[in-house]
Amino acid sequence: MSDYDSDKEDMIALVVTTAAIAASHYYENRISKESCRNSKLTGKKYIVELVDDNPVRIYENLHMDKVVFKKLCDILTTECSLCDTRGVSVDE
Structure with missing residues (x-):
């Protein structure tokens, strides 16, 4: 086998x-993606799932x-006096 044939085979393999x-x-x-928008939750449960789940999704x-x-939620609570109500939490 010549050097040319060997080089050609190496190039084909590459x-x-x-x-x-x-x-x-x-x-x-x-093609093979992990589903990240699959929640049927709403409100507080959705936020908890979002924060605890996939970092790309959040x-x-x-x-x-x-x-x-x-940190934003903490700042809004401590410095802007934002607080939870009966219907909506600061996280929401």
């Missing part, structure tokens, strides 16, 4: 491997991380 990696990456990111819904959301 192309096939690269295509397999690209296909795997596409599948993981586009960011998509509130446009802030969990830590920032909790």
Whole structure:
């Protein structure tokens, strides 16, 4: 077998491997997604689930991380005198 044939086989193996990696990456990111909008809860229960669940989901819904959301609730409670009512909590 010549060096040309060996180089050609190596190039084919590299192309096939690269295509397999690209296909795997596409599948993981586009096709096989974990559902993150699956809640049937509302109100306080929804907020608790949102905060305790998927970090991507809380960011998509509130446009802030969990830590920032909790800090905002604390600031609104302590510095702005916002408080829970019978129907709505500060978190909501």
